[in-house]
Amino acid sequence: MNNAVRYLFLVPVFFLVSLSPAGSADDPAQVREYTAAIDPDGVQRVAIMAGEFYFDPNHIIVKVNVPVELSVAKEGGLVPHDMVMKSPEAGMEFDVEISTTPKTVTFTPTQTGKFPLYCSKKLLFLESHRDKGMEGVVEVRE
Template identity: 40%
Template sequence: MTHASSDSGCGSKAPGGVRVMCRALSSWSLIAILFMSGSAAFADDAPPQQATVDADGVQRVGILGGSYFFKPSKIVAKAGQPLEISVRMEQGIVPHRFVLDGPNGKPAAEVDLSEAPRTVRVELPPGEYQFYCSNRLLMFKSHRERGMTGVLQVRE
């Protein structure tokens, strides 16, 4: 009479090399799942952040960047007044950039975020402008494609 084993091949009775391989595969599987779900975990459903106007008449807003996100990802500013955007990054090893598209299709601002925080100053006409990280690692999706994006709305 034979008995079906509940051992999946990676149990305590498996040879040493098989157990090591099973542990490695389990670890890499967990890392892959966390890596692929990273941008979804930081989805920003928060309302737009209004830039504040200081006594000098300059609008200011701060952005936090991290593993494939910018917070806030929606910013509202007034047209006709300068806007300073201060961007700082969470600790990490992946390099990032901040690019703010301008009205003519060219960047209105672009900075490397390896030295944080970085501040850019712009004055834009009314409209909606995308900001994003333009970096891309080898054959992987760009940081922009992975969700490291946002929108600046400039209103009258």
């Protein structure tokens, strides 16, 4: 391959790299907002992907007093994750282990406000997954 041909191959690669969004999927600081729609059967369904170390979406907006079904899975890897909410006062309390097969949790939020959702895993002396960015918020609206 001569140099001119080689250059032609590099141009598309350069464009792809420069066009990719500034915040990639593994940037935990990025806010990934999702507003749940109410399905015809009256359930608000949200699919969540868990990765190192984030939830996508990590800002989930739902309606109060309408059932919610969260489906959570991870893409793979050996790092264990879970998804925890401890807001019983608002009807949201669960702790599920996450695997590559989606798992669902159902609840009905009974209070408006913002409630934390996070991964509670932590390895020995290392930072917790939550501290690394594996957390989000469920925002319950009127």
